[in-house]
Amino acid sequence: MAPTGKSDSGINLKYLSLIVLTFQNATLILSIRYTRTLPGDMYLSTTAVVLAELFKMLASAAIIMKQKGSLEGLWEHVYYYTVVQWKDALKISVPAILYVIQNNLQYVAISNLEAAVFQVTYQLKIMTTAIFSVFLLRKELIRTQWMALVLLFAGVALVQLSQTSETKTTNNVEQSPILGLVAVLLSCCSSGFAGVYFEKLLKGSDISIWMRNIHLAGYGVVVGLFGVFWTDGAVVQEKGFFFGYNAWVWWVIAMQAFGGLLVAVVVKYADNILKGFATSLAIIVSCVVSVFLWGFVITLQFSIGTSLVLGAVYLYSLPKPATKLLPN
Numbered sequence: 001m002a003p004t005g006k007s008d009s010g011i012n013l014k015y016l017s018l019i020v021l022t023f024q025n026a027t028l029i030l031s032i033r034y035t036r037t038l039p040g041d042m043y044l045s046t047t048a049v050v051l052a053e054l055f056k057m058l059a060s061a062a063i064i065m066k067q068k069g070s071l072e073g074l075w076e077h078v079y080y081y082t083v084v085q086w087k088d089a090l091k092i093s094v095p096a097i098l099y100v101i102q103n104n105l106q107y108v109a110i111s112n113l114e115a116a117v118f119q120v121t122y123q124l125k126i127m128t129t130a131i132f133s134v135f136l137l138r139k140e141l142i143r144t145q146w147m148a149l150v151l152l153f154a155g156v157a158l159v160q161l162s163q164t165s166e167t168k169t170t171n172n173v174e175q176s177p178i179l180g181l182v183a184v185l186l187s188c189c190s191s192g193f194a195g196v197y198f199e200k201l202l203k204g205s206d207i208s209i210w211m212r213n214i215h216l217a218g219y220g221v222v223v224g225l226f227g228v229f230w231t232d233g234a235v236v237q238e239k240g241f242f243f244g245y246n247a248w249v250w251w252v253i254a255m256q257a258f259g260g261l262l263v264a265v266v267v268k269y270a271d272n273i274l275k276g277f278a279t280s281l282a283i284i285v286s287c288v289v290s291v292f293l294w295g296f297v298i299t300l301q302f303s304i305g306t307s308l309v310l311g312a313v314y315l316y317s318l319p320k321p322a323t324k325l326l327p328n
Contacts (some may be wrong), residue, residue: 018278024259025282026119030289031252032107033115037294043244044232045107048253049100050224055257057217060210067210081211089215091201096219098194103256104227105187112180113163114296119286120159120309121184123279126316127152128192136196148315155308162301213261275317280310 035043065074082089110118127149133139141149163177202212228236235243283306290296 020262021275021278022281025279026285028255028259029119029286030115031255032110035248035252036111041244043249044235046104046228046232047241049103050221050228052253052256053217053220053224057214059258059261060213063210081207092215093219095194095198096216097223098190100220100223102187102190105183109180109183109187112175112177114290116287116290116296117159117163118184119283120306121156123152123309123313124156125188125191128188129195132192132196137200142320144318145316148312151308152312155305155312158301158305162299279313
């Protein structure tokens with residue numbers, strides 16, 4: 001029987017989602033790393049986080065306005081779910097604050113670690129998410145998933161041990177691998193808890209993902225601005241909010257803001273195996289690009305550790321076996 005157009009369309013959407021997920025995972029990390037190692041004036045990462053949240057909020061608002069058909073419809077929708085149901089909206093502040101912390105920590109980590117090393121180490125978020133899911137959502141992990149988590153930890157440990165802990169300088173930018181490791185570990189913990197908490201909120205509510213994104217980004221802008229003036233207030237007053245910005249910085253902000261929304265659209269066409277495959281491809285792409293752009297040296301120990309991480313990602317993404325029902 002000849003294949004139907006519907007199945008061909010489904011296959012094409014899966015391949016498209018694979019490309020989008022891989023592009024987002026790899027390009028964002030590589031772009032941030034590139035901007036953080038460029039010579040010249042260094043932009044303030046705290047301001048970039050705020051702008052990414054602002055653009056994300058505006059994009060989500062534009063989507064809701066298109067759905068409602070007017071600006072008035074958007075206002076009524078936002079007013080109802082933000083003011084009338086203020087208790088529900090307030091719950092979003094927890095993951096919002098954690099996501100802002102996570103995004104700022106990512107900049108610190110990528111500024112101090114090679115892109116390939118960060119990409120591999122950041123997969124520990126799978127472990128933190130799994131642990132928080134067990135405790136907060138009462139999820140059960142099968143034996144294969146526990147095995148994957150052990151492989152993941154071993155692989156990341158090998159990758160970290162293959163790197164020197166000495167402070168080094170790239171294009172007059174000082175980098176501390178120890179600081180980068182601490183930042184990525186804290187980022188993984190923040191990501192894991194925020195993701196599980198957000199999932200719990202989504203399951204217990206009928207509010208659309210776009211409205212949730214407005215709440216997340218709104219809190220993110222407020223908390224992010226507080227972080228800007230708490231840590232970089234003197235620099236902002238002296239040199240301005242957009243100090244050190246160039247086209248590459250705006251590209252990174254756009255990737256953070258719109259890339260995540262794009263992934264949210266295509267991810268429904270991607271199953272866990274495809275998402276795991278996209279993560280693996282992104283790690284490989286980051287390794288290859290790091291070699292050519294920054295002279296990153298791939299050692300045997302790094303290769304073994306990365307292979308373990310790739311295997312762990314694949315194992316963890318495998319679907320759970322169907323439960324057989326016993327006859328009455």
